[in-house]
Amino acid sequence: MKKTVIKIENLKKYFKVYKKEPGLIGSIKSLWKRKYETVKAVDDISFEITQGEIVGFIGQNGAGKTTTLKMLSGLLYPTAGKIDVLGFRPWDRKPAFQKQFSLVMGQKNQLWWDLPAIESFYLNKAIYEIPDKEFDITLEKLATILDVKDILQIQVRKLSLGQRMKCEIIAALLHSPKVLFLDEPTIGLDVVMQKILRDFIKIYNKEFGATIILTSHYMGDVKELCERVIIIDKGSKIFDGKLDDIINKYARNKILSFTLGNGTSENDLKEYGEIKSFENQRATLIVPRIQATQIASKILNKFKIIDLNIEEASIEAVIREIFGDKNNKQEK
Amino acid sequence: MTKYLTLLKLSWQNGLVYRLSLFTWRLRQFLSSLMSLTVWTVIFTSNNNAFGYSQDNMITYIFLIAFLQSIIIASSLNGLAQRIYSGEISNHLLKPFNIFAFFAIEEIADKVKNTFFLIFETFILFLLFKPLISFPDFKIFSIFLIWCFGGLIMNFFISLLFGSLGFWSPQVWGPKFLFFMILEFTAGKLFPLDILPKILQKIIYITPFPYLSFLQIQLFLGRLNSNDILHHSLIFITWIIFLGLSTKYIWDKGLRSYEATGQ
Ligand SMILES: Nc1ncnc2c1ncn2[C@@H]1O[C@H](COP(=O)(O)OP(=O)(O)OP(=O)(O)O)[C@@H](O)[C@H]1O
Ligand SMILES: [Mg+2]
Numbered sequence: 259m260k261k262t263v264i265k266i267e268n269l270k271k272y273f274k275v276y277k278k279e280p281g282l283i284g285s286i287k288s289l290w291k292r293k294y295e296t297v298k299a300v301d302d303i304s305f306e307i308t309q310g311e312i313v314g315f316i317g318q319n320g321a322g323k324t325t326t327l328k329m330l331s332g333l334l335y336p337t338a339g340k341i342d343v344l345g346f347r348p349w350d351r352k353p354a355f356q357k358q359f360s361l362v363m364g365q366k367n368q369l370w371w372d373l374p375a376i377e378s379f380y381l382n383k384a385i386y387e388i389p390d391k392e393f394d395i396t397l398e399k400l401a402t403i404l405d406v407k408d409i410l411q412i413q414v415r416k417l418s419l420g421q422r423m424k425c426e427i428i429a430a431l432l433h434s435p436k437v438l439f440l441d442e443p444t445i446g447l448d449v450v451m452q453k454i455l456r457d458f459i460k461i462y463n464k465e466f467g468a469t470i471i472l473t474s475h476y477m478g479d480v481k482e483l484c485e486r487v488i489i490i491d492k493g494s495k496i497f498d499g500k501l502d503d504i505i506n507k508y509a510r511n512k513i514l515s516f517t518l519g520n521g522t523s524e525n526d527l528k529e530y531g532e533i534k535s536f537e538n539q540r541a542t543l544i545v546p547r548i549q550a551t552q553i554a555s556k557i558l559n560k561f562k563i564i565d566l567n568i569e570e571a572s573i574e575a576v577i578r579e580i581f582g583d584k585n586n587k588q589e590k
Numbered sequence: 591m592t593k594y595l596t597l598l599k600l601s602w603q604n605g606l607v608y609r610l611s612l613f614t615w616r617l618r619q620f621l622s623s624l625m626s627l628t629v630w631t632v633i634f635t636s637n638n639n640a641f642g643y644s645q646d647n648m649i650t651y652i653f654l655i656a657f658l659q660s661i662i663i664a665s666s667l668n669g670l671a672q673r674i675y676s677g678e679i680s681n682h683l684l685k686p687f688n689i690f691a692f693f694a695i696e697e698i699a700d701k702v703k704n705t706f707f708l709i710f711e712t713f714i715l716f717l718l719f720k721p722l723i724s725f726p727d728f729k730i731f732s733i734f735l736i737w738c739f740g741g742l743i744m745n746f747f748i749s750l751l752f753g754s755l756g757f758w759s760p761q762v763w764g765p766k767f768l769f770f771m772i773l774e775f776t777a778g779k780l781f782p783l784d785i786l787p788k789i790l791q792k793i794i795y796i797t798p799f800p801y802l803s804f805l806q807i808q809l810f811l812g813r814l815n816s817n818d819i820l821h822h823s824l825i826f827i828t829w830i831i832f833l834g835l836s837t838k839y840i841w842d843k844g845l846r847s848y849e850a851t852g853q
Contacts, residue, residue: 333680353687356684370600370604377603385685
């Protein structure tokens with residue numbers, strides 16, 4: 259029986275947003291009378307995660323993923339519900355808890371902008387009270403895997419986005435956290451870097467038995483890393499289970515996109531699948547998942563094709579399919 | 591302990607990155623002292639007593655105000671509200687490091703840096719004006735140092751309080767600006783407070799403002815008797831405790847409504 263590391267029960271976070279009526283009169287009115295509206299960012303979510311799991315946390319923009327991670331990290335005070343991470347209540351922000359986890363956000367930086375990354379690392383070493391030897395070994399290892407040894411002495415502001423992201427990851431992992439919250443860690447990275455980072459997350463999970471929650475809008479990340487996914491929508495959990503189950507069960511379609519030689523019209527393609535777009539000889543078709551390769555080869559045989567791509571439907575599409583949204587075929 | 595020192599070192603390094611703005615700011619401080627000294631020197635060429643201050647007293651006053659300005663009033667936390675509102679403090683909240691300790695160290699780094707420059711500036715002014723500064727006796731000087739420390743703590747709490755507005759609103763320039771305006775007039779920076787009408791002085795003395803420089807200088811110049819010292823010490827302590835408790839209360843509330851925005 260593996261240990262439960264993260265447990266949340268009926269978690270809620272409501273934000274009060276001030277609503278201004280449009281126009282000048284609205285502005286004047288709002289001077290003495292303000293209207294507030296409640297945004298239910300997270301609305302009654304429960305789940306448990308055991309040690310060593312990598313869980314993909316997915317949902318559309320504004321679903322409440324980041325908000326949940328912020329509550330798990332103790333940044334936000336929950337409106338209601340219980341959270342337990344490693345036996346602590348995150349909100350108490352106990353040092354003993356903080357030494358055991360890390361939150362990495364794709365666009366947030368903890369590195370000191372005007373100083374070389376190595377300085378921030380030394381600061382973390384001091385703050386997390388990492389012993390000299392352990393620090394040297396960990397840093398050496400991380401810097402080698404992520405290939406950043408020669409940029410550690412350069413002012414962070416002068417690094418490229420990817421280089422900075424790698425340094426951010428190092429800063430977050432120097433204290434070897436047991437629990438890792440990764441919020442869109444691959445955002446803005448090139449495909450090579452995405453791959454490196456994914457592999458790295460995998461290794462980290464294996465080596466430290468770390469428990470990881472990962473959010474991403476790239477299906478690739480989730481597919482490669484997470485056995486289990488939790489899907490949330492509008493603040494509520496709508497799916498919690500094996501990734502294979504969603505893909506097989508809900509993602510019925512794949513997307514074929516290709517560029518045609520001249521002389522083919524939109525009509526010629528109709529029989530192969532649902533045409534999503536056709537413009538300047540560039541076509542996108544939605545085809546049933548199981549027949550995707552078959553159809554692709556038929557098209558390759560029949561037409562003059564310059565390039566061809568088979569893609570999984572996006573996370574958004576899968577989510578919509580789970581909802582059984584009838585319109586999804588038109589939209590993607 | 592090492593974590594505090596490492597942070598101190600880093601803050602210091604960080605503060606030195608933008609040398610140009612640092613130098614311009616110091617130059618402004620320097621010119622402002624230079625101007626005051628010149629003006630008062632001119633005034634004293636025709637009088638040897640102005641508002642109850644002898645020339646030496648007045649010159650000492652100006653030297654001290656420059657010093658206390660940098661040590662007590664200048665604060666690295668002026669942009670705190672913005673940093674809270676923008677979610678920048680999330681980084682600190684995630685780490686096993688007390689956030690107030692973090693701010694305190696930032697302040698110390700800033701003040702050490704200021705003092706460093708100040709010593710040079712004072713040296714130059716000294717050469718230019720060759721003032722006669724007489725130091726108080728050891729006992730008074732000790733109280734002076736304690737009051738300076740008290741002023742510094744008080745200003746720290748005030749900065750934190752202003753900063754905490756950022757938990758609720760991005761619009762903090764208004765109140766901050768007002769505060770600075772009042773501070774300019776009531777901390778004794780522009781002129782000694784005792785040239786004001788008595789009734790106004792009475793009111794100002796029950797606010798925290800004169801404890802941010804003016805009274806320290808009065809003490810240094812030997813213009814307070816032991817009754818005054820006791821009286822002011824009591825008000826001083828009361829203010830510090832009150833502001834400290836308010837800071838704690840407001841920050842507890844603020845952190846609960848903190849929204850960690852920024853992504
Ligand atoms: N501080 C805030 N004040 C008001 N509303 C907020 C605040 N923070 C988040 N929200 C709202 O809460 C909802 C959930 O936001 P959250 O950032 O958790 O979404 P997300 O799932 O991370 O989305 P994304 O994929 O775009 O990152 C959104 O509707 C958002 O507008
Ligand atoms: Mg998000």
